[in-house]
Amino acid sequence: xxxxxxxxxxxxxxxxxxxxxxxxxxxxxxxxxxxxxxxxxxxxxxxxxxxxxxxxxxxxxxxxxxxxxxxxxxxxxxxxxxxxxxxxxxxxxxxxxxxxxxxxxxxxxxxxxxxxxxxxxxxxxxxxxxxxxxxxxxxxxxxxxxxxxxxxxxxxxxxxxxxxxxxxxxxxxxxxxxxxxxxxxxxxxxxxxxxxxxxxxxxxxxxxxxxxxxxxxxxxxxxxxxxxxxxxxxxxxxxxxxxxxxxxxxxxxxxxxxxxxxxxxxxxxxxxxxxxxxxxxxxxxxxxxxxxxxxxxxxxxxxxxxxxxxxxxxxxxxxxxxxxxxxxxxxxxxxxxxxxxxxxxxxxxxxxxxxxxxxxxxxxxxxxxxxxxxxxxxxxxxxxxxxxxxxxxxxxxx
Amino acid sequence: xxxxxxxxxxxxxxxxxxxxxxxxxxxxxxxxxxxxxxxxxxxxxxxxxxxxxxxxxxxxxxxxxxxxxxxxxxxxxxxxxxxxxxxxxxxxxxxxxxxxxxxxxxxxxxxxxxxxxxxxxxxxxxxxxxxxxxxxxxxxxxxxxxxxxxxxxxxxxxxxxxxxxxxxxxxxxxxxxxxxxxxxxxxxxxxxxxxxxxxxxxxxxxxxxxxxxxxxxxxxxxxxxxxxxxxxxxxxxxxxxxxxxxxxxxxxxxxxxxxxxxxxxxxxxxxxxxxxxxxxx
Numbered sequence: 001x002x003x004x005x006x007x008x009x010x011x012x013x014x015x016x017x018x019x020x021x022x023x024x025x026x027x028x029x030x031x032x033x034x035x036x037x038x039x040x041x042x043x044x045x046x047x048x049x050x051x052x053x054x055x056x057x058x059x060x061x062x063x064x065x066x067x068x069x070x071x072x073x074x075x076x077x078x079x080x081x082x083x084x085x086x087x088x089x090x091x092x093x094x095x096x097x098x099x100x101x102x103x104x105x106x107x108x109x110x111x112x113x114x115x116x117x118x119x120x121x122x123x124x125x126x127x128x129x130x131x132x133x134x135x136x137x138x139x140x141x142x143x144x145x146x147x148x149x150x151x152x153x154x155x156x157x158x159x160x161x162x163x164x165x166x167x168x169x170x171x172x173x174x175x176x177x178x179x180x181x182x183x184x185x186x187x188x189x190x191x192x193x194x195x196x197x198x199x200x201x202x203x204x205x206x207x208x209x210x211x212x213x214x215x216x217x218x219x220x221x222x223x224x225x226x227x228x229x230x231x232x233x234x235x236x237x238x239x240x241x242x243x244x245x246x247x248x249x250x251x252x253x254x255x256x257x258x259x260x261x262x263x264x265x266x267x268x269x270x271x272x273x274x275x276x277x278x279x280x281x282x283x284x285x286x287x288x289x290x291x292x293x294x295x296x297x298x299x300x301x302x303x304x305x306x307x308x309x310x311x312x313x314x315x316x317x318x319x320x321x322x323x324x325x326x327x328x329x330x331x332x333x334x335x336x337x338x339x340x341x342x343x344x345x346x347x348x349x350x351x352x353x354x355x356x357x358x359x360x361x362x363x364x365x366x367x368x369x370x371x372x373x374x375x376x377x378x379x380x381x382x383x384x385x386x387x388x389x390x391x392x393x394x395x396x397x398x
Numbered sequence: 399x400x401x402x403x404x405x406x407x408x409x410x411x412x413x414x415x416x417x418x419x420x421x422x423x424x425x426x427x428x429x430x431x432x433x434x435x436x437x438x439x440x441x442x443x444x445x446x447x448x449x450x451x452x453x454x455x456x457x458x459x460x461x462x463x464x465x466x467x468x469x470x471x472x473x474x475x476x477x478x479x480x481x482x483x484x485x486x487x488x489x490x491x492x493x494x495x496x497x498x499x500x501x502x503x504x505x506x507x508x509x510x511x512x513x514x515x516x517x518x519x520x521x522x523x524x525x526x527x528x529x530x531x532x533x534x535x536x537x538x539x540x541x542x543x544x545x546x547x548x549x550x551x552x553x554x555x556x557x558x559x560x561x562x563x564x565x566x567x568x569x570x571x572x573x574x575x576x577x578x579x580x581x582x583x584x585x586x587x588x589x590x591x592x593x594x595x596x597x598x599x600x601x602x603x604x605x606x607x608x609x610x611x612x613x614x615x616x617x618x619x620x621x622x623x624x625x626x627x628x629x630x631x632x633x634x635x636x637x638x639x640x641x642x643x644x645x646x647x648x649x650x651x652x653x654x655x656x657x658x659x660x661x662x663x664x665x666x667x668x669x670x671x672x673x674x675x676x677x678x679x
Contacts, residue, residue, distance in 0.1 A: 273411055300544040303505055304605065305533025306561045307526055367412045374419045381426070393505040396544070 004290060008322060011279070011286040015326025016333055018276030019372040023334025023365060025272055027358035028342060029265040035356045036258045042192040044119050045226035046083075048233055050076070051218040051246045066244050068216035076221060079235050081228035086113045086220040089203065091210035095143075096161040097154045104143055104199045106162075108206020109220075111138045111185070116222050118195055126156040127185030137162075137181040138200040141189040154183045164209050179209060276372060280379040283322055287315055287383035291390075298387050299395025308388035315387050319380020320373070327372030331365055453479040453502065453613065453645065458511035460497055460668075471497045472508070473668040481612075484639040484646045486656040489665035495649045496617060498665065502647060503536055503615050504528045515613065533562045537606030537644075541618040543598040545590035551577070551601050552586040558608040576604040580634070596627035603634060614638065616648040620655065632658070 052068050066072065068087065077085045089108030094101060111129045115121055123129065123138075130136060137160060145152045154160055163178045181201065190196055207214060223232045233247045291298070298311055338358035460472040471494045479485050489495045500506040501513055504520045512519045515535060523531065532538075545554050552573055559569035577583040580600040582593075590598055599619060606614055616635065620628030632655050638644045639660075648659065656662040657676060664671040 296544065297546050297548075300540075300546065301557070301561075302529065303503065303532065303538050303544075304558050304561075305529055305531075305536075305609070306557075307529040309526075310561050367409065371412050371415060374416060378419050378422075381422075391505075393500055396505070396540075 004293070007286050007289070011282045012322055012326040012329065014279030014282040015276070015323065015372055015376060016330040018272060018279045019327045019330025019368055020333035020337055021272035021275060022269065022368045022371075023331050023360070024337040024341065024358070025265050025269050026364045026368065027335065027338040027360045028356065029262065029269075030361055030364065031338075031342065031356045031358040032258065032261050032265070034359055036255075038191050042118050042120050042190045042195065044117055044222070046223045046229055047117050048221045048223065048229060048236075048247055048249050049218055050221050050236060051248075052216075052244075066240055068219065069214050073216065073219060075239075076219070076236060079232065081224050081232050081235075082221060083224045084113070084116060084222040086110060086116065086222070087203070087216040088218050088220065089206040089210055089212050090217040091164065091206065093199070093209075094163045094165070095154075095199070096163065097158060100153055102143065102146070102153060105197070106199045106201055106206065108201050108203050108210070108212075110203055111136070111200050113220075114138070114200065117220050118190065118192065121190060121195065122188045124156065124186045124188050129185055132202060132204070133184065134202050134205045135179075135181050136184040136202060138185045138187060138198075139183050140187050140196045140198040142193070142196040143199055144183075144186045154186075156183055156186055158183050162209075166211065177209065179205075276375060279326070279372075280375045283319055283376055283379035284382060286322075287319060287380055288386070290318070291315065291383050291387040294387075295390065295395045298390050299392045299397075302390065302392035303396060311390075312384045312388040315384035316377065316380045319376050319384065322380075323373040323376025326376065327369045330372060331369060334368075335360060452481055452514075452516065453647070454514040455498075455502070456512045456514070458498070458501060458513065459509050460494070460501065460506070461509045470668050472501070475511070475665075475668075475670055477663060477670065477673070479645060479647060481645055482639065482643040483661065484636070484659045485648070486659040486662045487647065487649045487665060488651070488653060488656045488662050489671075491651075493665045494668040495665045497668075499615055499617050499647065499649050503532065503538060529561075533558055534609055535611050535613055537609070537611040537614040539599070539602050539606050539614065539616040539619045541621040543590070543595075543602045543622075545598055545601055545605075547590050549589070550586065551582070551588055551590060551593070554590060554601055555604045555608055558605060562609050564609075573604070573608065576607055577601075580604050594627075595623050596630060599623065599627075599631050600634070603631070607638075612645060614644050614646045616646065618649055618651065621651065628652075628655075 052066055070087075073085050073087050076082060086109055091106050091108070092103060093106045094103050110131055112131050114129075127138075128136075129138065139154055144154050160181050160183055161178060162181055163176050165174060165176045167173065168175050187195060187198070201209075206212065221232060221236070223229050229249055233249070236247050237245060301311060302308075335358075338360075342356050342358055455475055455477050458472055458475040459470070462469040462471055475498060487495045487498060497506065501508055504513075504523075507521060512521065514520070515531070518531075520528065520531065545551075546557070552570070555573040555576060556569050559572065564572075574583060574586065577586055580603060582597055582600050582604075585593055585597060585601075590601060593601065599622075602619075614635070619635065620631050623631060635646055635648065636658070639646050646659075648655075650656055656674075660676060662674045662676065664674065
């Protein structure tokens with residue numbers, strides 16, 4: 001009897017694992033979809049990021065063959081369907097605000113054009129943005145209010161000391177230059193990690209601070225509408241060659257990522273379904289063994305007047321019970337598993353770390369629940385039918 | 399959309415499995431209903447002759463085909479049992495007496511011949527009707543008690559009431575009354591394995607009486623018990639016969655007990671050797 005309890009518990013566990021995995025995978029992939037959609041909605045659909053080969057997303061490793069100077073900017077700006085070109089310098093700075101230090105990626109660009117890239121972007125009250133303010137600095141929410149800390153790193157109006165470290169091109173020695181900035185604005189949280197982690201300074205200041213001598217690292221090309229993004233992309237690559245220039249749309253990055261994840265989770269979902277099927281076979285085995293063990297009991301019941309339907313429903317209800325407990329625990333386990341798994345998710349390169357919160361749609365959860373219960377019932381049919389067909393005499397003779 | 403690949407798949411899987419299963423479940427239910435309805439129809443027919451319980455055995459034969467060849471277990475057995483009679487079936491091991499008892503309870507089917515209970519040939523009934531008949535008309539007592547060890551004494555006694563559709567409170571009241579009558583009411587909450595053999599057999603008797611059957615079939619009810627306890631159990635059966643006018647057919651090895659019953663049918667090699675009517679009763 002105790003043995004049967006252990007066996008039933010193990011069978012329930014099989015159902016729990018199968019159902020739980022399905023719930024977890026579903027919750028995670030739903031969370032992923034929502035996450036991607038949210039990211040997409042913060043980015044303007046008509047913006048392309050153009051980078052020289054070196055900094056490109058998938059550019060060649062050699063030295064850049066195209067130098068992004070104002071000439072290139074104007075050339076691209078003159079292309080059809082191009083509304084605006086926002087050239088950008090990139091560099092790393094060490095920020096020091098009242099003794100607290102943070103290393104950040106800095107974008108040197110016209111801060112007033114930020115809304116072209118991310119239309120939904122908003123600044124916290126008190127912020128001011130000017131096209132040419134050599135000491136102005138715009139700070140993303142994750143930088144201003146680092147997650148996990150109770151006090152903000154920087155607030156609007158505060159002075160920040162920024163240090164740039166570089167190797168002297170002639171002597172090769174490590175040198176540092178420092179400058180003071182005033183945080184003129186803090187960007188309200190957007191949910192998009194790229195924006196939340198951004199630090200933006202004046203274009204000209206970045207040029208001199210990072211010793212760029214007018215060579216931009218990348219540029220955001222704004223097409224007149226999302227419909228012309230592909231046309232603009234083709235135009236640019238046909239002029240400069242796709243090997244020398246990287247043109248990516250933010251949507252393309254996210255969609256690639258989504259496609260990968262979706263394929264992945266659909267694969268794991270298959271595995272989860274198979275494990276649920278294995279659980280079903282487990283129920284068949286458990287109940288079948290149970291029928292064989294209780295053969296004498298079944299015989300007695302039939303001898304004293306139990307109908308086949310009674311025996312059938314007896315074993316079916318046992319299967320149902322296993323299914324109900326298993327699938328309910330499976331949901332609990334799956335939900336927890338999804339949270340645990342997303343908690344450990346590694347951040348993707350480029351700082352676009354994504355904390356995806358799993359989302360459990362009622363329809364998905366109930367689908368898995370119903371699926372598990374139905375499969376358990378189906379698993380019970382054969383052993384229960386077998387038990388109900390037993391001849392009482394055969395059963396009593398054991 | 400490519401986006402929701404995982405979701406689409408889940409929905410698809412669920413739908414597929416659901417549809418197949420719902421279909422098979424429906425088919426299953428329909429077949430169950432058909433079987434059930436056939437059972438209900440004949441019950442009334444059985445009920446109006448319930449009062450005059452008599453048993454008639456006509457030309458009953460049973461031949462087993464085994465790897466050793468044909469084994470004749472019963473050969474042309476004929477006898478009748480009147481209402482309220484206490485008949486013992488006596489014979490050596492392998493004489494066919496247990497086979498005979500199994501036939502009377504429709505636990506086994508004969509190779510030829512008929513058994514009439516209340517004028518109904520029990521082998522003309524389908525499985526569901528046989529189950530109903532066993533439940534209403536026959537009480538079984540086994541040599542090995544055959545109690546359900548997973549559950550309590552009370553539930554064991556209640557069991558025929560559960561399958562017979564008796565309501566909860568009536569069932570419980572009757573089961574407790576029977577246990578009280580048999581002197582083991584205090585054991586109602588125990589499990590059968592906690593009881594002695596004699597007590598377990600009393601539980602089995604209580605269970606056999608649960609649906610107030612007119613016919614009691616007992617297969618060596620004292621076989622597993624010591625002489626003293628065996629006598630107690632036998633006296634209980636005598637009481638049922640005399641005081642409550644039950645028809646009892648008891649298979650036994652014990653010639654002393656057989657001599658105490660109304661009539662002893664002696665069986666040897668599958669045939670009736672002799673019938674002894676005990677006049678002193």
